[in-house]
Each structure stands twice: as C-alpha cells, then as structure tokens.
Amino acid sequence: MKKLFYFACFLLLSFSISQAQIIRCATYELHKQRMENDAQYRAYYANIGQQMHAWQTQSAQERTSGLGTIVIPVVVHVLWNTAEQNISDAQILSEITVLNEDYSGNNGNRTQVPTGFQSRFGNGNINFCMATRTPAGDWTTGIERKQTSTTSYNYGDPTIKDANSGGLNAWDRSKYLNIWVVNLSCCLLGYTEMPGGPANTDGTVILYSAFGRGTGPLIAHYNLGRTATHEIGHWLGLFHVWGDDGCACSGPDYIDDTPNQACCTYGSPAFPVIDGCAHFKDDDSIPGDPVNGIMFMNYLDYSDDASMSMFTVDQVAVMRGYFNAGQFRASILTSNGCATPNGIAEINAATYIDLYPNPANNIVNINFRLPTATVLTVTAFDMLGKKLMTSEVHKTGEQNINLDVSSLQAGLYMLVVNTDQGNIAKHFAITR
Ligand SMILES: [Zn+2]
Numbered sequence: 001m002k003k004l005f006y007f008a009c010f011l012l013l014s015f016s017i018s019q020a021q022i023i024r025c026a027t028y029e030l031h032k033q034r035m036e037n038d039a040q041y042r043a044y045y046a047n048i049g050q051q052m053h054a055w056q057t058q059s060a061q062e063r064t065s066g067l068g069t070i071v072i073p074v075v076v077h078v079l080w081n082t083a084e085q086n087i088s089d090a091q092i093l094s095e096i097t098v099l100n101e102d103y104s105g106n107n108g109n110r111t112q113v114p115t116g117f118q119s120r121f122g123n124g125n126i127n128f129c130m131a132t133r134t135p136a137g138d139w140t141t142g143i144e145r146k147q148t149s150t151t152s153y154n155y156g157d158p159t160i161k162d163a164n165s166g167g168l169n170a171w172d173r174s175k176y177l178n179i180w181v182v183n184l185s186c187c188l189l190g191y192t193e194m195p196g197g198p199a200n201t202d203g204t205v206i207l208y209s210a211f212g213r214g215t216g217p218l219i220a221h222y223n224l225g226r227t228a229t230h231e232i233g234h235w236l237g238l239f240h241v242w243g244d245d246g247c248a249c250s251g252p253d254y255i256d257d258t259p260n261q262a263c264c265t266y267g268s269p270a271f272p273v274i275d276g277c278a279h280f281k282d283d284d285s286i287p288g289d290p291v292n293g294i295m296f297m298n299y300l301d302y303s304d305d306a307s308m309s310m311f312t313v314d315q316v317a318v319m320r321g322y323f324n325a326g327q328f329r330a331s332i333l334t335s336n337g338c339a340t341p342n343g344i345a346e347i348n349a350a351t352y353i354d355l356y357p358n359p360a361n362n363i364v365n366i367n368f369r370l371p372t373a374t375v376l377t378v379t380a381f382d383m384l385g386k387k388l389m390t391s392e393v394h395k396t397g398e399q400n401i402n403l404d405v406s407s408l409q410a411g412l413y414m415l416v417v418n419t420d421q422g423n424i425a426k427h428f429a430i431t432r
Pocket of ligand 1: 024027230234240
C-alpha cells in the first residue's frame with residue numbers, strides 16, 4: 001500500500017475516512033513506471049506535449065469533420081471470484097450507455113457545467129459498441145466471463161490479462177478497447193495503459209463495484225459510471241487535469257483550455273474552488289480562470305461521479321487526434337469488431353430490420369421491410385449460443401413482429417433473422 005499512497009493525491013488525506021480510503025486511479029503510476037523502464041515507451045512520450053499541442057491547434061474542421069463519429073468496439077472481460085463480482089449484463093450495458101453519453105456531450109448533468117466553462121465544453125463525438133465479432137470472426141456479446149481463485153487483484157497484476165495464469169487475454173487492440181472488470185485490492189477504482197504501451201496489456205482495468213450505473217453492487221460516490229469515463233480518457237491519451245505534480249502547480253496536462261490546478265479533487269465541492277495556483281497565469285493564458293477556479297468537474301479530475309460533467313474542447317481534440325492517420329488508435333476506425341459475424345451474411349441493402357425497445361422488458365418489436373415475399377425465421381439465442389425461441393413467418397413489405405420475451409431472464413441476447421435473401425444478427429438486452 002505504501003507504493004499506492006506514493007502517487008495518491010495529497011488532498012486525499014484531508015477528506016473523510018470513507019472517501020480517503022478510495023484511490024481513484026493508478027494510471028499515472030503505471031505511466032511513470034513505463035517511462036522509467038521502457039525505452040520505446042519513453043521515446044513515444046519524448047515529444048508528446050508538442051504533439052498534443054499540434055492536435056489542439058488544428059482547425060475545427062480538421063478536428064471533427066475528417067473523422068466523423070468515431071466508433072470504438074468494446075470487449076468486457078469479467079474476472080470474478082464471488083457471485084457479486086460476476087456483474088450482470090445489464091450492469092455492463094449501463095456502463096456503455098454512460099460512455100456513449102459522456103463521449104458525445106449528451107450527459108444529463110452537462111447543465112451543471114459552470115457558465116464560465118460552458119464555452120470549453122467538448123463533444124467527443126465518440127460512440128462505443130459492444131463487440132459482435134470475436135477476433136476470429138465468430139459472434140459474441142462482447143462479454144467474456146471467467147471465475148478466478150484470486151480474491152482480489154493488486155494494481156498491475158499481470159495475471160489479470162493472462163489466460164494461462166487464470167485471467168483473460170486482451171483481444172487485438174488494433175480493433176477493440178479491452179476493459180477488464182475485476183475486484184481490485186482496496187481501494188483502487190481503476191488504471192489504464194496509455195497509448196504507447198504493450199499490446200497484451202492495452203486497455204483499462206476497473207473495479208467491479210465502480211463499473212456501470214443504476215444497477216448492481218455499486219459503491220457510493222462512484223456509482224454513475226464515471227470511473228470508466230475517466231480511465232478511457234487515459235486510454236485516449238489524456239493526463240490528469242492537475243498535472244500529477246503533487247500539488248506543485250507546475251505539472252502539465254498538456255491541455256490548453258484546462259486551468260492550472262494544484263491538487264486532485266475528491267468529493268463534490270461547491271463552485272468555484274480557487275486553489276493555491278489558480279490565480280497564476282494559466283498555461284493556456286485563457287483569461288477568467290481566477291474567477292472560475294479549477295475545473296473539478298472535468299472527467300480527468302478525481303471528483304465524485306455526480307460532480308463530473310465535462311471534457312474540454314482541447315481534450316476532445318487530443319483524444320480524436322489519436323485516431324488521425326498513422327496515430328496510435330487510428331486502426332480502430334477500420335475495426336470490424338462491431339460488424340456482422342462470420343456465417344451471417346449482410347442482408348440485402350433494400351432491407352432493414354430494427355429492434356425496439358432495446359433494452360426490452362416483455363416484448364421486442366421487430367420492424368422490418370423486405371423487398372419481395374420471403375420466409376423469415378426469427379431465432380433468439382442466449383449469450384452461450386443456446387437457442388431459446390424461434391418463429392417462422394411469411395412476409396413482404398414493411399412489417400412488425402412482436403416477439404414475446406417475457407419468459408427470458410434479464411441479460412443480453414442475440415436475435416438472428418434468417419431470410420432467403422440473407423441473414424442478420426442483432427443484440428438486444430432484457431431488463432427486469
Ligand atoms: Zn486517472
């Protein structure tokens with residue numbers, strides 16, 4: 001624990017016992033270790049400040065129009081020891097919902113962004129999808145589960161990501177964001193490999209009780225899914241807003257539109273918070289920071305989930321910069337991780353099939369249009385590939401089928417629609 005507390009923010013010690021026990025993130029510690037021990041990694045970061053500055057000074061058009069909406073296929077590896085740690089599909093999907101909100105500027109609490117920071121609110125225009133194809137091309141729910149004899153994992157434990165040691169291997173990082181959900185040793189919420197690290201450890205590791213929103217064994221203050229929002233910001237190259245300098249006011253986050261900040265923030269402070277260095281001229285020279293104080297509501301601070309509400313425009317520029325041609329995450333743009341799996345041919349372009357609501361409760365509506373009369377077979381599978389129900393109909397034109405799923409348990413399912421014009425598979429979730 002001594003090592004863990006070495007990098008913990010000093011402010012940590014001044015808060016209540018329950019909050020002081022939490023260490024939100026160990027990403028910077030991992031980054032520091034790589035900088036010390038890995039020459040290739042060190043070389044990657046030698047000019048990172050200049051690179052990040054270049055992305056932030058790109059034109060607005062270059063930042064957004066060229067890449068459009070970025071879609072990141074996600075695989076979630078659940079390593080569980082107790083039943084509680086084997087979190088539900090619904091809890092996992094709730095986290096994907098949070099990520100899609102936070103990374104597209106659609107978070108419900110964006111109204112909390114103080115007036116003085118509203119012009120800096122960044123819309124990432126990044127979406128996350130649960131993988132539908134494994135690296136081998138087979139269909140998947142995007143969730144892997146494995147029971148482990150390890151009761152809790154220390155930060156950086158290599159067995160988490162090694163199937164031969166009881167863990168679950170990373171999927172090809174050029175196509176997937178790997179998320180391991182495990183029981184981390186008290187009291188760490190998560191840590192991430194920043195760009196430039198090894199392929200077999202690429203991704204983020206998150207405490208099972210700080211992953212998701214609204215369902216499952218979530219812990220107070222960290223139950224709105226913002227641990228993953230924060231950690232994936234690291235996966236896309238962002239540093240902490242206070243600069244990881246132990247409150248010295250000198251450490252950079254290399255982001256122009258975040259105010260200079262001494263320490264990390266725990267809890268849910270009232271705005272504004274003027275700290276010991278906020279009154280100095282910011283590294284960004286943007287006026288107004290003394291009035292607005294520090295940006296404790298930034299996802300790359302340590303505030304409670306409910307207090308976090310924004311990335312900045314320049315943080316978005318950096319995250320998206322990593323997808324530019326030749327950059328570290330560029331290959332994700334051509335990933336087929338969320339494409340139709342092998343054995344499921346794309347259906348005729350004149351045909352569409354839509355499932356709603358998703359998640360569903362008792363009825364899944366299957367809306368479709370077929371250009372010619374056809375035999376349509378609808379089959380639902382559970383995540384282990386077990387056939388649950390099937391129905392055959394003869395349809396043409398625009399139609400709607402109501403599939404009664406009231407007998408199915410809450411979870412993630414795959415619906416495969418076979419027609420004589422082709423087949424298609426879609427995920428749907430059931431909540432209870
Ligand atoms: Zn962090």
